[in-house]
Amino acid sequence: MNNVAMIISKRLGLGVLTMFMVSIIIFSAVNMLPGDFAQALLGQSATPEAVAAIRKDLGLDKPIHTRYFDWLIGVMQFDFGTSFAKANFATYAGTTADVNFGSVADQIAPRFANTLFLAAVTAAIAVPLSLLIGVLAALYRYSIFDRIANISTLTSISSPEFFVAYVLILLLAVLNPVFPSLSNIHDGMDFAQKLQKTMLPALTLTLVVTAHMMRMTRAAIINLLASPYIEMARLKGLSPFRIIVFHALPNALAPIINVIALNLAYLITGVVVVEVVFVYPGVGQLFVDSVKIRDIPVVQACCLVFAAAYISLNLLADVMSILSNPRLRLPK
Amino acid sequence: MMPSLSFTYWSALVVAGALALYFGGRQVGNASGVARLRDMSATGALGYSLLVVTLYQGIALYFGPGATFFKWAVHGVVGFGIAGYLFQQLGRHVGTRATKKLFRSMPVTAALGILLILAYALIAIFADFIAPYGQAEIFKDANLLPGGDPGMGGSPDHLLGTDQIGRDILSRLIYGAQNTVGIAFVTTLLAFFIGISLGFLAATIGGVLDQVLSRIVDMLMSIPQLIFALLLMTIATAWFGSEKGMVTLFMILIIAVLDSTRVFRLSRAVGMNIVVMDFFEAAKLRGEKLSYLIFSEIAPNAFAPLLAEFGLRFCFVFLTIASLSFLGIGIQPPLADWGTMVRDLSQFIAYAPFPVVGPLTASLPLMAAGAIALLTVAVNFVVDWMLHRASGLKE
Numbered sequence: 193m194n195n196v197a198m199i200i201s202k203r204l205g206l207g208v209l210t211m212f213m214v215s216i217i218i219f220s221a222v223n224m225l226p227g228d229f230a231q232a233l234l235g236q237s238a239t240p241e242a243v244a245a246i247r248k249d250l251g252l253d254k255p256i257h258t259r260y261f262d263w264l265i266g267v268m269q270f271d272f273g274t275s276f277a278k279a280n281f282a283t284y285a286g287t288t289a290d291v292n293f294g295s296v297a298d299q300i301a302p303r304f305a306n307t308l309f310l311a312a313v314t315a316a317i318a319v320p321l322s323l324l325i326g327v328l329a330a331l332y333r334y335s336i337f338d339r340i341a342n343i344s345t346l347t348s349i350s351s352p353e354f355f356v357a358y359v360l361i362l363l364l365a366v367l368n369p370v371f372p373s374l375s376n377i378h379d380g381m382d383f384a385q386k387l388q389k390t391m392l393p394a395l396t397l398t399l400v401v402t403a404h405m406m407r408m409t410r411a412a413i414i415n416l417l418a419s420p421y422i423e424m425a426r427l428k429g430l431s432p433f434r435i436i437v438f439h440a441l442p443n444a445l446a447p448i449i450n451v452i453a454l455n456l457a458y459l460i461t462g463v464v465v466v467e468v469v470f471v472y473p474g475v476g477q478l479f480v481d482s483v484k485i486r487d488i489p490v491v492q493a494c495c496l497v498f499a500a501a502y503i504s505l506n507l508l509a510d511v512m513s514i515l516s517n518p519r520l521r522l523p524k
Numbered sequence: 525m526m527p528s529l530s531f532t533y534w535s536a537l538v539v540a541g542a543l544a545l546y547f548g549g550r551q552v553g554n555a556s557g558v559a560r561l562r563d564m565s566a567t568g569a570l571g572y573s574l575l576v577v578t579l580y581q582g583i584a585l586y587f588g589p590g591a592t593f594f595k596w597a598v599h600g601v602v603g604f605g606i607a608g609y610l611f612q613q614l615g616r617h618v619g620t621r622a623t624k625k626l627f628r629s630m631p632v633t634a635a636l637g638i639l640l641i642l643a644y645a646l647i648a649i650f651a652d653f654i655a656p657y658g659q660a661e662i663f664k665d666a667n668l669l670p671g672g673d674p675g676m677g678g679s680p681d682h683l684l685g686t687d688q689i690g691r692d693i694l695s696r697l698i699y700g701a702q703n704t705v706g707i708a709f710v711t712t713l714l715a716f717f718i719g720i721s722l723g724f725l726a727a728t729i730g731g732v733l734d735q736v737l738s739r740i741v742d743m744l745m746s747i748p749q750l751i752f753a754l755l756l757m758t759i760a761t762a763w764f765g766s767e768k769g770m771v772t773l774f775m776i777l778i779i780a781v782l783d784s785t786r787v788f789r790l791s792r793a794v795g796m797n798i799v800v801m802d803f804f805e806a807a808k809l810r811g812e813k814l815s816y817l818i819f820s821e822i823a824p825n826a827f828a829p830l831l832a833e834f835g836l837r838f839c840f841v842f843l844t845i846a847s848l849s850f851l852g853i854g855i856q857p858p859l860a861d862w863g864t865m866v867r868d869l870s871q872f873i874a875y876a877p878f879p880v881v882g883p884l885t886a887s888l889p890l891m892a893a894g895a896i897a898l899l900t901v902a903v904n905f906v907v908d909w910m911l912h913r914a915s916g917l918k919e
Contacts, residue, residue, distance in 0.1 A: 210746050217743065221759055328567075337571055343633065346908060350900035352843050354850050354866060355893035358873055362593065362886060366876045373874075433567065461750040465847050469870075479751070480851050483758045491758050498751045506746075 200511055207507040214499050215267070219260050222492045272296035272493035296493045300475060304497065306377060307467070307474035311459055313387065313394040314401065319452055322402040326409025326448075331436055333414060345403035353462050357396045357469040365392060375470040393470045397462055401455045408451040412444040446516040453509030457502050534577060541573035542566070592883040593876075608636025630909060637905030644701055644899050651702040657692040659699035660858035665690060669884045670891075685888065687869060693888070696860035697895060703855060704862050705899065707776060708842035714780035715841065716834060719787025724818045724826075726788070727795025738792070741785045749782050750844060756782075757853055771856050775848060783841055790833050794826045835907040839900045846896050865892035 254262075266273065273296055329338045348356065365373035371391045381389070416422060417440060425435045464476035471477070475494055482490035546569040553562025585591050586598055612635035615627030627635065647654060657663075668685040670693070679685075684694040726734040744752070753775075760774040798804055798821070807821050848854030849863030857864060869889040876886035 210743070213743050214746055217747070218755070221755065224759065224763075332568070332571070336575070346904050347897075347901050350839060350843075350904040351897040352846050352850075352863075352893065352900070354847070354863075355890075355897045358866070358870065358889060358893055362873055362876055362890070366874055366886070367593070432565070457748075461748045464750060464754075465850065468851060479754065480853075483754050483853060486758055486762055488758070488762075491755060495747070495751055495755045499747045502748045503746055 199514055203510050211503055218492055218495050222488055270297050273489045296489050303473055303475045303478050310390055310393055313390050314397040318398040318401045322405035326406040329410045330413035331432055345406055348399050349403040353465040354469050356399050360392055360396055375472040393466045393472050396466050400462055404455050405451055409448050412447040413440050416440045416444050446513045449512045450509045453505050457505035460498050460502050538573050538577050542570040545569040604636055608632045611635045611639040633905040634909035637902040640902035647698055648701040648705045651698050655695040655698040657695040659696055659860040663690045699860040700862045703859050708845050711776045711780050712838045712841045715783040716787050719784035720791045723788040723791030724795045724822050726792050727799050728817055741788050744785045753778055775854050779844055794829055795822050798822050798825050832907055832910045835903050839903050862892040862896050
């Protein structure tokens with residue numbers, strides 16, 4: 193057990209280090225920009241003295257490494273700073289009643305919950321579905337079922353997300369009004385309403401992700417089927433279903449778990465386009481909108497949130513595959 | 525549009541059919557000694573039953589009223605299948621001995637992929653001669669429908685109709701091939717140039733250079749690509765303004781650099797395997813120069829795996845560019861581009877249920893999206909076959 197604990201803590205340490213480096217990249221990329229918060233606040237016609245005064249007030253005149261650590265400490269307390277777009281002199285001077293107005297964290301928090309909801313719904317559909325199709329395709333490999341599954345997954349992997357999205361809108365929202373094409377969920381809705389509105393984006397992501405997961409599940413199981421103990425099980429006269437589910441699947445679990453975690457990480461990129469198509473109020477849409485109006489603090493925060501989710505899912509994949517390897521878990 | 529009978533009814537029919545096939549098959553198989561029928565598994569029977577019922581449903585839907593999109597989809601699949609088959613047969617009987625042999629080992633999907641890639645390449649190269657009008661030319665009849673039939677809201681002058689400000693859609697689709705595919709191709713080439721040269725350098729020299737490059741690449745790869753591209757696009761436009769040509773140039777550079785990380789990983793790994801071989805050691809001991817080592821010793825031996833990777837990377841780059849343009853941050857108007865066309869025309873999809881002209885209207889955004897999907901599917905079909913061949917798997 194000691195061995196595993198060490199490997200995992202090493203991996204976790206590496207993850208924290210990566211996160212740290214990524215935060216430096218994002219921070220320095222944003223700080224190389226011309227114009228800072230003080231200029232954004234006061235606009236084009238500000239006098240240099242006024243800009244300098246606000247800079248001093250906000251600590252923008254400090255050296256860059258001090259600012260970086262200030263920012264990092266803020267981020268750890270979920271304080272991502274103030275949005276440029278929402279910034280105005282009144283909020284800065286504290287003359288409005290709403291002190292938190294325009295803080296980036298306030299914009300991201302509810303949207304982050306929405307994005308997590310979308311990802312959870314997608315995972316709940318995609319994971320069982322792809323495992324089932326993957327096992328069936330491995331069981332009936334080179335049959336007509338396998339070929340159809342192969343061609344259709346290859347097609348859905350290679351289609352852009354928005355193509356899948358519009359085809360689904362056409363089929364399930366316009367021609368057969370089963371689900372709404374506009375996923376404008378908000379807090380007042382109950383769970384069933386939310387689920388119904390989230391269904392089309394979730395199905396789009398499912399189609400994109402299932403293809404990857406199913407192909408890798410199939411490949412992992414077929415790889416194992418060549419090994420001698422499977423041959424033995426077959427010679428004993430066990431049914432193909434029993435061989436796959438009780439003999440092959442437990443050993444294929446490590447690569448499959450890895451694949452699931454990696455594909456959930458892939459969802460993070462897919463979510464941006466899909467949220468824009470369905471006008472789903474998630475982080476992805478906020479990110480694209482902020483990129484368009486160049487609201488740097490929001491872009492920076494969204495980037496950090498996406499990168500953090502991506503790195504932790506990759507980390508999770510590594511840790512799970514270490515844990516599911518009996519040779520590492522139970523050392524001699 | 526949907527089959528009139530209920531879902532439960534059809535599922536019951538599938539299960540009943542499966543049971544009949546399973547038990548009936550045993551009886552018949554036992555009596556006649558046909559092993560295939562006798563030893564059929566229950567799941568296999570369910571599969572056959574499902575297949576038959578789905579086929580029946582499909583045929584009923586095809587000949588039933590109103591299923592325009594389903595008919596188009598069937599025509600598309602069957603038409604492409606036939607085209608792929610004909611091209612495969614052509615390749616098997618025409619050409620040199622080597623190409624004939626190549627086509628004999630090729631599945632229909634790969635043949636179709638090659639045919640489609642050739643077609644896209646020809647359209648992209650000769651867009652100026654094929655397109656009936658210019659890509660930014662505006663006509664006074666906006667929102668004409670595809671089909672060219674004046675009675676159905678079309679015009680024989682504009683076979684695929686015009687968009688919301690009156691530009692010919694057929695011309696824009698053709699020029700889109702030139703812009704979208706051309707830019708994606710240039711970007712991939714650039715990414716390969718950067719990735720391969722750095723990867724081979726890291727493999728040959730090793731040591732500190734290898735460590736530094738590898739750690740930088742690790743870092744760049746730990747941020748999701750589309751997200752990082754969007755961040756860098758914001759920074760680039762903030763620095764240099766958002767003139768139209770500049771935005772496209774930034775996009776090419778940014779995506780090329782981000783994508784070269786994947787190429788670097790692969791070419792470094794491939795290069796590492798070659799560097800430890802005896803012939804490379806011999807060349808090194810002969811005192812050959814670095815450029816000779818890279819271009820004459822490593823490059824020829826790394827060609828095959830890198831070619832398959834080129835196809836895959838092209839798909840990713842192409843999809844990233846299309847996604848960026850769809851989000852409004854990639855290729856800028858007035859250049860015709862498929863991603864932008866999908867976004868501009870997307871609202872027409874809501875008109876699909878209207879009788880007669882509905883499906884024609886709704887097909888507008890799907891044409892550009894379909895053009896993107898078709899090319900990536902074609903490339904993937906070919907790459908799938910190449911990887912299968914390279915791995916030496918035999919069915």
